[in-house]
Structures are given as C-alpha cells and as structure tokens.
Amino acid sequence: MTETVPRPTLEAVAARAGVSRATVSRVVNGSDGVREPLAERVRRAVDELGYVPNQAARSLVTRRHDAVAVIVAEPETRVFADPFFARQLRGISKELTAHDNQLVLLLTEDRDDHARVGRYLAGGHVDGALVFSLHIDDPLPGLIRRAGLPAVFGGRPDFGGGRDGVVYVDSDNRGGARDAVRHLLGLGRSRIAHITGALDQTSAVDRLDGFRDVRVDTDPRLVVEGDFTAASGERAMRELLGRRPDLDAVFAANDLTAAGALRVLREHGRRVPDDVAVVGFDDMQPVAEQTEPPLTTVRQDIEGMGRLMARLLLRELDRPATADEDAGVTPSGVVLPTTLVRRASA
Amino acid sequence: MTETVPRPTLEAVAARAGVSRATVSRVVNGSDGVREPLAERVRRAVDELGYVPNQAARSLVTRRHDAVAVIVAEPETRVFADPFFARQLRGISKELTAHDNQLVLLLTEDRDDHARVGRYLAGGHVDGALVFSLHIDDPLPGLIRRAGLPAVFGGRPDFGGGRDGVVYVDSDNRGGARDAVRHLLGLGRSRIAHITGALDQTSAVDRLDGFRDVRVDTDPRLVVEGDFTAASGERAMRELLGRRPDLDAVFAANDLTAAGALRVLREHGRRVPDDVAVVGFDDMQPVAEQTEPPLTTVRQDIEGMGRLMARLLLRELDRPATADEDAGVTPSGVVLPTTLVRRASA
Numbered sequence: 178m179t180e181t182v183p184r185p186t187l188e189a190v191a192a193r194a195g196v197s198r199a200t201v202s203r204v205v206n207g208s209d210g211v212r213e214p215l216a217e218r219v220r221r222a223v224d225e226l227g228y229v230p231n232q233a234a235r236s237l238v239t240r241r242h243d244a245v246a247v248i249v250a251e252p253e254t255r256v257f258a259d260p261f262f263a264r265q266l267r268g269i270s271k272e273l274t275a276h277d278n279q280l281v282l283l284l285t286e287d288r289d290d291h292a293r294v295g296r297y298l299a300g301g302h303v304d305g306a307l308v309f310s311l312h313i314d315d316p317l318p319g320l321i322r323r324a325g326l327p328a329v330f331g332g333r334p335d336f337g338g339g340r341d342g343v344v345y346v347d348s349d350n351r352g353g354a355r356d357a358v359r360h361l362l363g364l365g366r367s368r369i370a371h372i373t374g375a376l377d378q379t380s381a382v383d384r385l386d387g388f389r390d391v392r393v394d395t396d397p398r399l400v401v402e403g404d405f406t407a408a409s410g411e412r413a414m415r416e417l418l419g420r421r422p423d424l425d426a427v428f429a430a431n432d433l434t435a436a437g438a439l440r441v442l443r444e445h446g447r448r449v450p451d452d453v454a455v456v457g458f459d460d461m462q463p464v465a466e467q468t469e470p471p472l473t474t475v476r477q478d479i480e481g482m483g484r485l486m487a488r489l490l491l492r493e494l495d496r497p498a499t500a501d502e503d504a505g506v507t508p509s510g511v512v513l514p515t516t517l518v519r520r521a522s523a
Numbered sequence: 524m525t526e527t528v529p530r531p532t533l534e535a536v537a538a539r540a541g542v543s544r545a546t547v548s549r550v551v552n553g554s555d556g557v558r559e560p561l562a563e564r565v566r567r568a569v570d571e572l573g574y575v576p577n578q579a580a581r582s583l584v585t586r587r588h589d590a591v592a593v594i595v596a597e598p599e600t601r602v603f604a605d606p607f608f609a610r611q612l613r614g615i616s617k618e619l620t621a622h623d624n625q626l627v628l629l630l631t632e633d634r635d636d637h638a639r640v641g642r643y644l645a646g647g648h649v650d651g652a653l654v655f656s657l658h659i660d661d662p663l664p665g666l667i668r669r670a671g672l673p674a675v676f677g678g679r680p681d682f683g684g685g686r687d688g689v690v691y692v693d694s695d696n697r698g699g700a701r702d703a704v705r706h707l708l709g710l711g712r713s714r715i716a717h718i719t720g721a722l723d724q725t726s727a728v729d730r731l732d733g734f735r736d737v738r739v740d741t742d743p744r745l746v747v748e749g750d751f752t753a754a755s756g757e758r759a760m761r762e763l764l765g766r767r768p769d770l771d772a773v774f775a776a777n778d779l780t781a782a783g784a785l786r787v788l789r790e791h792g793r794r795v796p797d798d799v800a801v802v803g804f805d806d807m808q809p810v811a812e813q814t815e816p817p818l819t820t821v822r823q824d825i826e827g828m829g830r831l832m833a834r835l836l837l838r839e840l841d842r843p844a845t846a847d848e849d850a851g852v853t854p855s856g857v858v859l860p861t862t863l864v865r866r867a868s869a
Contacts, residue, residue, distance in 0.1 A: 203556065210549065210556030242643075242646060242648070243639075243642075244643055244646075244648070253609075253612060253613060253616050254609070254613065257603060257606070257608075257609035257612070258609070260603070262603075263599075263600070263603030263604070266599060266603070266630070267599060267600065270599050270630050274636060277639060279629065279639050279640065279642075279643045280629070280630045281627055281628070281629060281643070281648075282627070282628035282629075282630055283625060283626070283627060283628075284612065284616050284626040284628055285620075290620060293589075293623060293625050294625065296589075296625075297588075297589075297590055297625045297627070300588060300590075302588070302590070302627075302646075302648040
C-alpha cells in the first residue's frame, strides 16, 4: 500500500534547504515573504524529497477554507449515469450547506487523474475529503493521507477498519444480502442465482458473501459477475439462462442490475415472479418502483449515509488541532442497517 | 445589476489601514509575514470596505492552481437529473484533463448559496470559472467578476455580448427553432404549438423567438410555458390539448419536454406523427432515440460546447498578465450551428 511509504517532513525539507521551518512553510504556501534565491532553494528541496505539505504545516499559515472535497473514484460518465451518486451527494450537500461549507466535487476522467487530484488536495484548497466508490488498491487514500487531510470514506475501504485514522460509513451489505436470499428461500425458491457488483469494491464482495452464507444450491454456475450497471445485469442474465435454465430466483447486487435482468427475463418469456423471483439492492428511486414488475429490494439509506459522512468529517474538523497530526483521530466505521422492501418481483 | 457597484481596491484598503499594498496583499492571501496588530488593522479595513481580493492582487503572491471551477446555476437535484449537464461536463472534463487542469465542480443547494460560492471563488483556489445554466439577474456573474476571475459562460448571459470581458459559447437557438417550425410547416402542419423552456433563461427565450419568427397560427393559446423538464412537458401538453384540441404539431423547447408531451399524446389516443407531429431540441441521447416514436429534433453539440468553453478559458489563462486586469480580455460570443435530425415523430 502507498500509505506505508515514509513521508518526508517539513523539518527534512528545512534541513536540506538549510533554512528554518517557517521559511519552508511560507514558500510552500505561496507567500511572498521569502526572497527568490532562498525560495528557489526550498522549492528544489521540496522536489528532491517529494515533500507534500501536511495539514499541521499548512495550519501554521492558513485558516479554514470552509470547503470540503468530494471525490468519487469513478469516471464522470458513471457518476452521472448512476442515481446512487446523486443521492449520496444530495445528503452530503444538505449537511455541508447547513454548516456553510462549500461542496467541491473533484471530477476525474480515470485513475490516471488521481495524481492531479492529489496535488489539488495538497494545495490547501479544502479542509477535508469525503470519498466514495473506492476500488481495491485505489491510490486515493494514500494521496489524501499525504495531503494531511482528514477524510471520511463512503463504504468500507479494502484496508478495513483496523487502520488508525480511517473513518467510514457503510451499510450492512452482508446482512442485507442474507435477508434477500432468506426471503427467496421463504418463497420456496431453491435454485437462486446471484449477479454480483464490481468485485473490486467491498460492497460487492460483502453482498456476495451474504449470498453465500444462506443459499441452498451451491452450483458455482449460479454466480455471474456484473459491475452494478443495467447493461451488466442484461449480460449476466443471458449468461445465467444459458447455464442454468432451471433457475427460479435471482438476487442482483443492485437495482440497476436487477432492472437489466428483468428486461432479459421478459425477453425470454419468463414470468416474474411466477417463474423467476427477482430481488435487488438499494431501493433506488425511481428505478425500483418503475420496473415491471416493481422490485423487491434491500433498502439502504443512501442520502443518510451521505449526511452522516459529512457530519463525521465536520466533527473531525471542529476538533482542536494537536501538534501530532495523527493524534485524536477516531478510528471507526459506522455500519447502517438495511431493510427488505417487498414489492411484486419476489 | 450587481456588477455596476464600484469595487473597493487594494489601494483603498491599504490607505484605510495605513499600510503598504504589499502588506494588504500578504494578509488577504493568508501569509504569516505580517505581525498581528498590523494584520488585524488590515482585516478590519477589508471588512469595513467589503473588499474582495481580485486576480491582480492575488497574482502578486500566488501561482496558478491549475484548477478551474465549474458552476451550474441549478439545484444539484436538477444537475444530476438532466443529461444535458453531464454531457456538457464531459466536454469540459476532457479538455481540462488534456491540459492537466483539475475540474472543481461547485455544487449549490439553491440561490442563497451563491454568496458562499463567491467566497470560495475569491479565496484563491481556482484560476477561472466556467458557468452554465445562468438565470436572468443571476448574482453569479457579479460574484465571479468581483473575485477577479476570468470566466466563460455556457449560453448567452442575459446582459448580452455587449459587456466588456464577457465570453460565452452558445448554440444558434433561434435559428434552430426556426428550422424546427419550418420543417413542421413543410409537412403541411399549420396549428403548431410551442412548449417553452424556463423563460428566465436566454436559451428558452431565443427558441420562443425563433418559433414566433415563422409560425402561421399566432393564437397565443398555442404557447405554454415549461421549464425544460419532462414533467413540465406533460403538464403543458395537457393544457394545450384542453385549449386547442385541433392542434396538429408541437415544437418542444428540449427533448425531455418532448418526451413528456409524447406520453400525454399517447395517453389521449393521439397518433404521432399522424395526428400530431412533435419536434424537440438537443438530440439528447438516449432520450431522443428511445421515445415512442423516436424524436425529430434540433441537434446541438453539447459536449462540443463544453470543450470549447474550457478551451477559451484556458487560452485566456495562458495570456500574459497585465497591470490593468480588464485589459486584454476579448469580449466575444461564439454561436455554434444546429442541425435538424429527422426521425419518426415529425
């Protein structure tokens, strides 16, 4: 992991440049109080050591910006196509606005852009970061940490809750998945398929684990990988019907995936729920109520997750600063409950 | 207009505080090179005069941030619900990324938030601003101007192209609307209705003007106000069918509105295009191809507009700075052509 690389300190830069801490601090914060030959020496030491100013250093010279970065680790085409992000942003936006903090959404085209995002975060433009839709081994947590910014993650990061300073808000993905499959078992279904989410994300892994916890038919052909999009639900459903035409239920990793699966089932003349019962995850509106038939699904409070993420970060920002930047950080994950919502599809 | 209020200068603050320009500059840029009693005096003068640092002042002490703000003057619920914004953002994002500039999307809950956006813009976090979906008398242009930031607008601002320093990119809304109505006239339709967009936006006003330029039946009951949403298309179509049940064509201000109108026409048993021909505006995918029947519409290059906005701003940012911050700014509007795309609805 990138986070374990030792981080060059302000002191190291000062020592290398042969100047005081305060001088380094002024230069990295763009002040004009330092004459050019000296400033140049500091900049060279910064470059040579790969130094990025941390919050403690910045707090010597800057005030709060009353601005919080929101970073979605997805291409902007997905951010806008999936109502999940809009909902979570809505929760965040409401909470930040109520506390007069500016929401700064940093858009990326792809993972190559993360270095640039890291520079912006380290540049003293925001007080903290809210991050969601992390993928396994994502460089973002390391970049945020090196920028010295407090952060709250939406969804459990793959490096878990055991790490100091990691605060996250998640839903009970595994428990919700179990509820979905138990509901299908209760309807007398036994050949239950699962279309997974993107398996480089913990939410998808947890839902798959929950499915595995309680299913009856353990045929591996009943599990097909998807990526949380409707297109992947269509593709996976075709695959499943080819592999196990006798399947009698599908648990899809989210509602968009379920909507895609429903279209393919209809195309193949399978009646839902009579022939095949379908359960989704999210209770995303208007998707879940507008499918044919309306979707039984596991509800998570997406807007509430966003609100809580923002609230935890603002609480962190209101703590008095300490000399040791890592002291006083609460390592904690908050896991919100899910509820099964029954509609016509199962 | 807010822009006509005289803006306090750095010199005025320096004079009031009894300090040099450089001292004021250091304080407003958060440097620690000024001792507290003096800094306090400067801050008091800043408050009393309502001074906001302009770009020229900031450029004394700060470098480029390689970051550009994008501000959509709409509640974030609309930004995410209307694919128009995602498309325009995509064009902007591609162009900024190609030039290693960070896209900083500033979300607002409502118009009350504009003051906070203004503070962020004035805080030295971005090099310029791209603004779209302005409404008439919007305070944003004034805030951006007072923040001393170069800006490019998406769509002609209501204060027009006659103002110095206003750069915008627009589509030929009036010409496109004329083409739509001429096409309907060419199909032998004469009782042509128009569902407008939000009339506090110049794009909607221009499309209405284009409609008026060439229509035949000038009955005012054939014009109903909408707001660019599908819901407004449904509402307006019901209203139109009540007022003029003999109408034989509808020109809708955008594709979402047309999609709403189509649903209501179907509900009322009107065949499209046999009984009523329908034309939209945008050629927004997937909307325009997935309506029943697929939509004849006026195509504008939305992603291209976004790209061009970003390109014009980056060009502006690359100019050498001048002492007079208003010198060297090109007052210019770029108006892109539209094309009629014929599908089954007309």
